[in-house]
Amino acid sequence: MNRFVQFSGQGGETAKAQPHIKLALTHDEMAQMIGTSRETVTRMFADLTKQQIVERKGSTLRIRNKAGLKALAFTQ
Secondary structure, eight states: OHHHHHHHTSTTOTTSSSOEEEOOSOHHHHHHHHTSOHHHHHHHHHHHHHTTSEEEETTEEEESOHHHHHHHHHHO
16 A cells, blocks of 8 residues: 555656556566565455545556545555
């Protein structure tokens, strides 16, 4: 979660109400970066989507609820 909060601050996206992040990594690569399984990353994205915190379209991730994402990031 912290990574998404950090990435959303790059490229002038912080000021936007719903920043976009271009994801160049696969779920497997993300899992390796954070030391978990691909299934966990896939489940995490599904949960974030269900909670309407993020929305994915192809390789673009839109953060719909920055406050919600930050709250999750700092409670993990």
